Amino acid sequence: MQIPIQDGLFREDSGQPRLLASHCSACGETFFPRRNICVNCNGNHIEEITLDGEGHIYTYTIVRHKPQEYIGSVPYIFAQIELPEGLRINGTLTACDDPQIGMRVKLVLKSVGQDEKGNDIFMFMFQPMNNHESVT
Amino acid sequence: MLKALEDANLGWADIQALYCASAFGGMGVGQNVATFLGLTGIPIVNVENACASSLSAFRLAFQSVASGLYDVVGVMGVDKMPGGFIALSSEPWQRKVGYAVTPAYMALNCKRYMHDHGMTAEHLALVSAKNHKNSTRNPYAMYRKEYSTQEILNAKMVCDPLTIYMFAPVNEGAGAAILCSEDIARKANNLKVDVMAVTLASPLYGEVSGSYATLGALPMICSSARLKKPSVSTRAAAEAYRISGIGPDDVDVAELNDGSSWDEIQNYEAMGFCKEGEGYRLAERNATSIDGEIPVNPSGGMESKGDPVGPTSLGQIAEIVWQLRGKAEGRQINGAKIGLAQSAGAASSGVVILNAD
Numbered sequence: 393m394q395i396p397i398q399d400g401l402f403r404e405d406s407g408q409p410r411l412l413a414s415h416c417s418a419c420g421e422t423f424f425p426r427r428n429i430c431v432n433c434n435g436n437h438i439e440e441i442t443l444d445g446e447g448h449i450y451t452y453t454i455v456r457h458k459p460q461e462y463i464g465s466v467p468y469i470f471a472q473i474e475l476p477e478g479l480r481i482n483g484t485l486t487a488c489d490d491p492q493i494g495m496r497v498k499l500v501l502k503s504v505g506q507d508e509k510g511n512d513i514f515m516f517m518f519q520p521m522n523n524h525e526s527v528t
Numbered sequence: 529m530l531k532a533l534e535d536a537n538l539g540w541a542d543i544q545a546l547y548c549a550s551a552f553g554g555m556g557v558g559q560n561v562a563t564f565l566g567l568t569g570i571p572i573v574n575v576e577n578a579c580a581s582s583l584s585a586f587r588l589a590f591q592s593v594a595s596g597l598y599d600v601v602g603v604m605g606v607d608k609m610p611g612g613f614i615a616l617s618s619e620p621w622q623r624k625v626g627y628a629v630t631p632a633y634m635a636l637n638c639k640r641y642m643h644d645h646g647m648t649a650e651h652l653a654l655v656s657a658k659n660h661k662n663s664t665r666n667p668y669a670m671y672r673k674e675y676s677t678q679e680i681l682n683a684k685m686v687c688d689p690l691t692i693y694m695f696a697p698v699n700e701g702a703g704a705a706i707l708c709s710e711d712i713a714r715k716a717n718n719l720k721v722d723v724m725a726v727t728l729a730s731p732l733y734g735e736v737s738g739s740y741a742t743l744g745a746l747p748m749i750c751s752s753a754r755l756k757k758p759s760v761s762t763r764a765a766a767e768a769y770r771i772s773g774i775g776p777d778d779v780d781v782a783e784l785n786d787g788s789s790w791d792e793i794q795n796y797e798a799m800g801f802c803k804e805g806e807g808y809r810l811a812e813r814n815a816t817s818i819d820g821e822i823p824v825n826p827s828g829g830m831e832s833k834g835d836p837v838g839p840t841s842l843g844q845i846a847e848i849v850w851q852l853r854g855k856a857e858g859r860q861i862n863g864a865k866i867g868l869a870q871s872a873g874a875a876s877s878g879v880v881i882l883n884a885d
Contacts, residue, residue, distance in 0.1 A: 398621035421734070424750045432733040432752070450753070451643070453635035453687045459613050461623035470632045470687075472640075478754040482627055493643045504625060515625050 393511045397504065401425055402516045403442075409501045409516060410442035413477070422477040445499025445518070447475040452491045463505045473497060473518050486517040496521040529565060529604055532704035537717045540565045543706070544598040546572045547588050549581035549605040550838035561606060576838075578614075579787065579873030580728070581605060582703060583841035583880065587726040589707045600708040605839030608700040614837075627749065631695060631788065635687035638790035642689065644805070647793070649689045651808040653677035655789035656694050656831055658817050663828025665858035668843070670699050670834040694789040699834030703842025705849075719853050721882050724772035724866075728878035729764040732757045761785075761798035761870065761877040768868070768879035769800070776800035779822065779881075780864040781851045783844035785872040786829040792816075795870055796824070798877075818859055826851065826859045841871040845880055852884035 396402065402411050413424040419433040424443065429436055452471035469485040485491055486502055497518040504515045533540060548558025558572040575585040582605035589601040618628040626632075641647060657677050663669035675683075675693055683691040713720040734755025758766075769775055776799055784799065786792035796807040801822050810816050816824035827833060827847040830840060848867035850856040869880045 397624060398619070401621075421752060421754070422750075432755070451636045451640035453632050453639055453689075454685075455626060455629055455632050455687050456685050457613075459623070459626055459629045461620070461628075462626045463624045464626055468626055470626060470629070470636070472636055472751070474753050478752065479750045480753050481750045484626060493640070515621075 394503075394514050395507065395511045397513050397515045402499075402501065404501065405442070409445060409499045411445050411481070411499065411516065413441050413443050413479075414438045415441045415477075420478070422475075422479045424479060424481050443475055443477060443499075445473075445475065445516070446521075447473045447497060447518075449485075449491060449493055449495045449497060450474040450480050451493060452485065471497075471518065483516065483518045485519065487519045529561075529602060529704040532602075532706050535717070535719075536706045536708070538600065538706060538708075541568055542600050543568070543570060543602040544600050545570050545589075545592060546602040546604060547575055547585035548572060549575045549577075549585040549603070549842070550607050551576050551578055551581055552607050552609060553838060557606060558604065561604065577728075577874045577876060579785070579835055579837050579840045580871040580876055580878050581838050581841070581873060583726070583845075583869070583871040583873075583878040584728060586705060586707070586841065586845060586880065587728055587878065589705075590723055590726045593707050593709055599712050600706065603705045603707065603842065605701075605703045605836075605842045607702075607836045607838035609698040609835075609837060611698060614698065614835075622749070629687070631690060632687045634788045634790055635690050637794070638689060638788070641790070641794070645808070647808040649681055650677060651793070651811050652689065652694050652789040653680040654811040655786070655792050655816075656680045658811070658814075659786060659789075659792075659825050659829040659831045660693075662818060662826050662859055663832030666826075666828050666832070666847075669828040669832040670697065671832050672828070690788050690790065694831070696787050696830035696833075696835035699836050701834065701836035701839045701843070703839035703846060705842055705845060721849050721852050721884050724774070724881040724883050725768040726878065726880050727764045727767040727771070728876060729760045729767065730874075730876045731760050732763075735759050759794075759798055759877075760875065761795055761872060761879075764877040764879045765799045765870070768881050772881045772883075774866060774881065778866050779868045780866050781826060781848065781861045782822065782824045782868040782870070783827060783829070783847050784824050784870045785877075786825055786831050787835060787872065789831070791872065792824065792829065795872075799868065799870060799879075818861060823861050826856060826861060837873070840873070841869065841878070841880075844869040844871060845882070848880070848882050852882055
């Protein structure tokens with residue numbers, strides 16, 4: 393069985409991964425993960441939306457030493473991804489040898505290990521688009 | 529605390545209230561420390577705000593004297609840090625997937641700034657080299673060794689582009705300060721330093737990139753690509769300048785948060801020592817060295833003194849006090865009259881402005 397690392401972060405719609413986000417209809421900001429109160433204007437005009445997760449690398453770093461409780465391998469590429477909905481979210485990059493600011497990326501779901509019952513634990517990550525198209 | 533009392537020419541029994549800053553000391557740490565000084569029955573309040581804990585405690589002490597509630601108040605910071613990366617409060621899943629790594633967030637902001645403004649890793653190394661050079665004259669520094677920019681650039685990479693010598697190491701330590709009303713200060717010793725302002729700000733949503741609020745080290749893991757609100761440190765400084773009636777040009781010496789070399793550079797900008805996007809130019813032309821136009825971190829900074837978290841801000845404030853009294857032997861900035869200490873922690877930032885008559 394496949395289980396998400398945390399409920400309420402993402403789902404799959406007909407094989408397409410989606411991030412579960414909130415949009416404030418009062419101030420126009422979009423938030424991930426979901427929240428009930430707008431962290432920008434403090435209102436509660438919140439709609440639940442999903443994000444398809446196609447965006448570009450706003451910035452990135454390479455973490456070289458294993459953090460406590462981290463279940464993956466090092467080094468890993470940690471990035472902020474800018475999405476067209478006007479927000480930047482943190483994410484790790486997968487299948488990426490040469491990260492660049494501006495590089496276009498897409499959302500993917502990857503197994504990051506197994507729980508004690510042998511279930512695969514899934515997490516969302518970002519992967520470069522095939523065409524390596526870039527924005528600044 | 530005993531050294532601070534001796535410096536103030538006061539006794540522990542004169543202290544009417546105590547604020548104790550600590551992040552790792554456990555519950556009731558201030559009351560525990562008081563058992564070594566004497567149980568005098570005073571109110572003791574423990575304060576935690578990560579690396580800005582003792583600035584926050586200092587601010588509470590200032591307010592309780594300024595309000596007239598007390599005449600003499602103690603501030604203390606104590607901590608023994610565990611090893612490894614510092615991580616702010618986070619959820620278990622964030623730690624499992626490598627999101628709870630404070631230096632990674634510093635590096636993310638730094639990398640983007642380099643892309644936008646043309647700063648290079650050499651600029652970061654210049655800041656570290658300057659601070660480590662200053663530390664050789666500070667008996668309170670954890671590391672008192674000079675490093676060349678080449679040694680700093682070649683050191684172990686932690687999170688690109690930041691090497692291990694560009695970070696404040698975790699350590700342990702303690703600090704103390706006594707705040708009192710003016711008449712008590714005049715009677716107690718002749719080395720009085722005035723508090724002109726103490727401010728503390730927490731994040732706004734949608735701060736400019738590079739500010740602490742974009743540190744997703746908090747459980748909130750997104751930031752806005754649309755909004756450009758002033759950073760938490762910019763707001764803390766602006767408020768301190770407004771209250772004190774001085775401006776950045778009036779500051780003779782500053783101790784700024786240098787959790788990493790990058791933090792020091794962004795804090796040059798937040799304090800108004802230069803324009804936005806030009807912080808690294810100050811490092812380039814040596815403007816923040818002890819004999820520069822605006823000396824920053826003459827103590828050697830957190831990069832040399834370490835970041836013991838609870839006492840960190842008191843270490844900065846103590847250096848400013850010594851500088852303003854002309855007692856910073858070997859690293860004294862001549863004629864320093866107005867000093868500024870800035871702390872950042874828990875995604876917050878605070879500024880203290882001190883003045884010697």
